[in-house]
Amino acid sequence: MAKRIEVSDLNIYYGNFLAVEGVNVSIEPRSITALIGPSGCGKSTFLRSLNRMHEVLPGARVEGKVVMDGQDLYGGDVDPVDVRRQIGMVFQRPNPFPTMSIYDNVIAGNRLNNKRMRKSETDELVEKSLRGANLWNEVKDRLDRPGSGLSGGQQQRLCIARAIAVEPDVLLMDEPCSALDPISTLAIEDLMGELKERFTIVIVTHNMQQAARVSEQTGFFNLNGVGQPGRLIEFNPTEKIFSNPDQKATEDYISGRFG
Amino acid sequence: MSTDTRSEPRLAASPEGPVRSHRRLPRFAPLGLYLAGIALGAGLSALTGFSVTSTVVYGVILGTAAVYLTSRTVEGSRKGTDRLVTCLVTTAFGIAMIPLVSLVYTVLDKGLARLDGDFFSNSMYRVVGEGGGAYHAILGTLIITLVATVISVPIGLFTAIYLVEYGTGRLKRAITFFVDVMTGIPSIVAGLFAFALFTLLFGNDFRAGIMGAVALSVLMIPVVVRSSEEVLKLVPNELREASYALGVPKWRTVVKVVLPTAIAGLGTGVTLSVARVVGETAPLLITVGLITGTNLNPFDGRMATLPVFAFYQLTQPGTATQAFLDRAWTAALVLIIFVMALNILARLISRFFAPKTGR
Numbered sequence: 001m002a003k004r005i006e007v008s009d010l011n012i013y014y015g016n017f018l019a020v021e022g023v024n025v026s027i028e029p030r031s032i033t034a035l036i037g038p039s040g041c042g043k044s045t046f047l048r049s050l051n052r053m054h055e056v057l058p059g060a061r062v063e064g065k066v067v068m069d070g071q072d073l074y075g076g077d078v079d080p081v082d083v084r085r086q087i088g089m090v091f092q093r094p095n096p097f098p099t100m101s102i103y104d105n106v107i108a109g110n111r112l113n114n115k116r117m118r119k120s121e122t123d124e125l126v127e128k129s130l131r132g133a134n135l136w137n138e139v140k141d142r143l144d145r146p147g148s149g150l151s152g153g154q155q156q157r158l159c160i161a162r163a164i165a166v167e168p169d170v171l172l173m174d175e176p177c178s179a180l181d182p183i184s185t186l187a188i189e190d191l192m193g194e195l196k197e198r199f200t201i202v203i204v205t206h207n208m209q210q211a212a213r214v215s216e217q218t219g220f221f222n223l224n225g226v227g228q229p230g231r232l233i234e235f236n237p238t239e240k241i242f243s244n245p246d247q248k249a250t251e252d253y254i255s256g257r258f259g
Numbered sequence: 260m261s262t263d264t265r266s267e268p269r270l271a272a273s274p275e276g277p278v279r280s281h282r283r284l285p286r287f288a289p290l291g292l293y294l295a296g297i298a299l300g301a302g303l304s305a306l307t308g309f310s311v312t313s314t315v316v317y318g319v320i321l322g323t324a325a326v327y328l329t330s331r332t333v334e335g336s337r338k339g340t341d342r343l344v345t346c347l348v349t350t351a352f353g354i355a356m357i358p359l360v361s362l363v364y365t366v367l368d369k370g371l372a373r374l375d376g377d378f379f380s381n382s383m384y385r386v387v388g389e390g391g392g393a394y395h396a397i398l399g400t401l402i403i404t405l406v407a408t409v410i411s412v413p414i415g416l417f418t419a420i421y422l423v424e425y426g427t428g429r430l431k432r433a434i435t436f437f438v439d440v441m442t443g444i445p446s447i448v449a450g451l452f453a454f455a456l457f458t459l460l461f462g463n464d465f466r467a468g469i470m471g472a473v474a475l476s477v478l479m480i481p482v483v484v485r486s487s488e489e490v491l492k493l494v495p496n497e498l499r500e501a502s503y504a505l506g507v508p509k510w511r512t513v514v515k516v517v518l519p520t521a522i523a524g525l526g527t528g529v530t531l532s533v534a535r536v537v538g539e540t541a542p543l544l545i546t547v548g549l550i551t552g553t554n555l556n557p558f559d560g561r562m563a564t565l566p567v568f569a570f571y572q573l574t575q576p577g578t579a580t581q582a583f584l585d586r587a588w589t590a591a592l593v594l595i596i597f598v599m600a601l602n603i604l605a606r607l608i609s610r611f612f613a614p615k616t617g618r
Contacts, residue, residue: 053503084505088504095501098520114511
């Protein structure tokens with residue numbers, strides 16, 4: 001089930017350094033939300049705070065609220081491990097587990113959590129997830145081969161298959177295409193179009209054409225200078241951001257007159 | 260070609276292309292010059308009363324000078340310097356190989372005499388002259404090293420996991436510091452520690468293989484910690500994050516993702532740490548001592564071990580001195596074979612358990 005995420009007054013810290021300040025945003029279910037902005041402005045940090053991956057780093061912490069379907073994900077009684085089971089993530093660099101086969105990579109989320117499943121069930125789950133990630137036809141004959149033997153684009157789709165195999169509500173993607181060629185990128189963009197029927201997707205991208213192509217909503221992050229916290233400057237429907245943005249900074253960034 | 264029309268006569272001498280070409284020495288000329296230098300050195304040495312050492316010293320100096328000067332004259336200064344450094348590096352390598360080759364040769368030469376079935380099947384029980392063997396010492400070494408490994412590997416591995424995955428701040432720094440200190444403990448001190456510990460616990464007359472195993476563990480733990488730590492650090496953080504992002508708890512990530520990814524390196528590290536302690540003599544000498552019969556119980560009584568066996572064969576030969584010396588050399592040879600087998604095992608582990616790329 002796709003879910004809505006409401007973020008209010010979110011401050012994100014690395015130790016004492018305020019990295020992202022005062023984010024208020026509502027992420028719609030069954031749609032793609034793109035986050036754009038210059039390097040170092042806190043897009044990825046913000047994305048990682050949505051499924052509590054941010055706090056994995058030593059000294060990292062968060063203030064404010066991230067509410068998914070009425071539940072504050074940073075509430076005192078919420079286990080970050082459970083949050084991550086509901087909110088999956090795909091990373092910038094493809095990172096299949098090198099010790100596992102393609103098959104085992106797909107069901108890694110279940111197997112690593114010691115979920116008992118019958119062979120027929122896992123077979124079904126692997127096929128469904130790989131089909132969902134548009135990879136089934138390319139790997140169905142070599143499911144027992146190591147995942148690291150695939151090409152970069154295939155590896156990234158394998159990671160997407162792995163993420164959707166645990167049936168999350170939300171899928172976070174941190175520049176999923178930045179290491180890929182245009183053909184693989186196109187495959188993944190098509191895939192996102194299909195996945196948004198079932199999931200809420202948030203994607204960080206440096207590629208503005210990509211944001212314009214795939215997303216319904218776009219958020220623009222920026223920072224005033226080095227050492228200043230990043231802020232969410234504008235959050236609007238993608239057409240509006242790319243045709244008639246509210247903020248001057250957004251227009252400058254999109255038209256390439258940045259800085 | 261059209262660009263060649265305005266070339267001067269000097270450039271025409273190198274018609275290959277725009278890259279400057281040099282005169283080169285023929286392929287085997289440097290080696291020949293070097294050997295000629297050595298021969299000259301031998302001659303020089305013969306003038307002052309021949310000896311191998313002076314031949315080598317004169318020869319290396321003369322050979323290096325011959326190669327350098329010829330190459331500098333013919334090929335230019337850059338190539339000459341290159342040849343000079345090649346000569347120096349090769350000489351350094353040759354010097355480093357001398358003790359190794361000499362040691363292996365001597366041990367093989369003197370140890371092969373008794374490398375027979377008797378050596379592996381007989382103990383020294385009631386043997387005062389010829390015959391006898393190191394059956395008891397080989398088994399003793401295997402048992403004590405095994406017990407030491409069983410003690411050290413869990414402690415060392417868990418310490419390394421703590422340092423890499425969990426530790427922060429002062430405690431981590433303190434542990435790292437003390438592990439470094441432990442690395443430098445002299446082996447005799449480790450033996451005295453084990454001796455004192457067991458004397459305090461079980462009284463003055465207590466002797467058992469476990470004392471030696473504890474002493475070896477003190478030497479082995481820092482090696483296991485250090486090697487495991489380095490290997491665990493090599494596991495890419497992305498794999499941990501990928502696991503967390505699937506909703507896998509941290510301890511399960513460590514057990515099921517980090518350790519399997521690093522298993523090859525961990526196995527190699529453990530094997531090399533065993534190789535490091537298997538030949539230790541001093542701590543076993545003062546804790547476990549030596550007996551002539553076979554004792555396979557590491558919790559009661561003295562045990563024989565190969566290094567201590569070799570030591571006593573050498574220092575306290577009985578009536579037939581040569582037989583004792585032969586046994587000492589063979590014990591040394593068997594130890595070297597052990598260590599070499601462990602090193603080969605380490606290589607095999609790292610080859611077979613490394614994550615497969617599938618390409």
